[in-house]
Amino acid sequence: MAQPDGILLVDKPGGITSHDVVARARRALDTRKIGHAGTLDPMATGLLILGVGAATRLLTFVVGLDKDYTATIRLGAATDTDDADGQITATAAASALAAVTRERIDAGVAGLTGPIAQVPSRVSAIKVDGRRAYDLARAGQDVALKARDVVISSFDVLAVRDGDGCRDVDVAVTCSSGTYVRALARDLGEHLGVGGHLTALRRTRIGPFPVADAASADDLAHAPLLPPARAAALVMPEVHPDADQARDLRHGKRVPGLADAFTGPRAAAVDPEGRLVGVIERRGDDVKSVMNMPEESA
Incomplete structure (x- = not known):
C-alpha cells in the first residue's frame, strides 16, 4: 500500500496543541512521517499546514510565507504571557481606560503598522542559550529577547466593544513570518498606557493557503492531500x-x-x-x- 504523500491543511480548534494535531494526523493517516510549518498556541485556532510523507521536504518553503489573522485584543489588563492563558500582572484605572478613545486606538494601531522592530513574547518558542524562552519563563527566569524586524502589512480595527473594566478591540492582521500577534496586543496596550493582551486568535491564511480549504481536526482520515507538485506550484x-x-x-x-x-x-x-x-x-x-x-x- 502506497504511503500518503502531500500537503494537508488543518483547521486547528482551540484547547489543543499543534503537536496534538500532528499526533491525530499520524493516527488517521497511519504514518509517522508528518511535520508542520509553524505552530499555533493552544488558545489559537485556524490554519495549520502539515507535510505528509516526502512532502515534508516542501515545508521549508512554506514556513516563511506571510499570514493573515483575526484577533481580539483586551485593553485594560496586561498578563505575563501577553494572552488570556497567563496571569494578570497589571490592570488600568477606570479613568485611564475611559481616556482610550477610538481615535487613540487607531493611532496606536497605525504606529504598529509597516516595518517594525518587535520584541517577541517572553513565552515564545525562540531559543535562548539552547532553551526555549517559554521554558525559561516558566522556570521563573528573566527572559530578555532581542527585537526582530517584522512587517505588519495591514492592522485593521474591526470593532471596539466595552466590557467590565476592559475594552475589547477586534482586529485583522496581515504580517510577515515571525510576527507575534500577542506582542502586538502587548505593545498596543503599553502605547495606550492601559496594558493589553490577546483573548482570541485565529489564523486564516498562510501564503496562498486559506483556512477555508482546511479539514477539521476531527476528520483527518478523509481529508484531501494536496499533491506535492500542486502545492509547490502554489508557492x-x-x-x-x-x-x-x-x-x-x-x-x-x-x-x-x-x-x-x-x-x-x-x-x-x-x-x-x-x-x-x-x-x-x-x-x-x-x-x-x-x-x-x-x-x-x-
Whole structure:
C-alpha cells in the first residue's frame, strides 16, 4: 500500500496543541512521517499546514510565507504571557481606560503598522542559550529577547466593544513570518498606557493557503492531500523540464535551458508526468535542484 504523500491543511480548534494535531494526523493517516510549518498556541485556532510523507521536504518553503489573522485584543489588563492563558500582572484605572478613545486606538494601531522592530513574547518558542524562552519563563527566569524586524502589512480595527473594566478591540492582521500577534496586543496596550493582551486568535491564511480549504481536526482520515507538485506550484513559479532534464535534475546535475523559464529565486520543477522533481535555483545560465523529491513519490 502506497504511503500518503502531500500537503494537508488543518483547521486547528482551540484547547489543543499543534503537536496534538500532528499526533491525530499520524493516527488517521497511519504514518509517522508528518511535520508542520509553524505552530499555533493552544488558545489559537485556524490554519495549520502539515507535510505528509516526502512532502515534508516542501515545508521549508512554506514556513516563511506571510499570514493573515483575526484577533481580539483586551485593553485594560496586561498578563505575563501577553494572552488570556497567563496571569494578570497589571490592570488600568477606570479613568485611564475611559481616556482610550477610538481615535487613540487607531493611532496606536497605525504606529504598529509597516516595518517594525518587535520584541517577541517572553513565552515564545525562540531559543535562548539552547532553551526555549517559554521554558525559561516558566522556570521563573528573566527572559530578555532581542527585537526582530517584522512587517505588519495591514492592522485593521474591526470593532471596539466595552466590557467590565476592559475594552475589547477586534482586529485583522496581515504580517510577515515571525510576527507575534500577542506582542502586538502587548505593545498596543503599553502605547495606550492601559496594558493589553490577546483573548482570541485565529489564523486564516498562510501564503496562498486559506483556512477555508482546511479539514477539521476531527476528520483527518478523509481529508484531501494536496499533491506535492500542486502545492509547490502554489508557492513558487512552475517549470516543466523534459524527461531527460528531469532525470538529470534528480541526479543532481546542472541543467541548461531552464533558467529563463522563471523569475524569482527558485521554481518547482514538474516532469512530463506531472510529478514534482524538486525545487530548482539558478546557477548562472543553468539550474540545479536544491531539494529533490524521492523518485518513487515525485
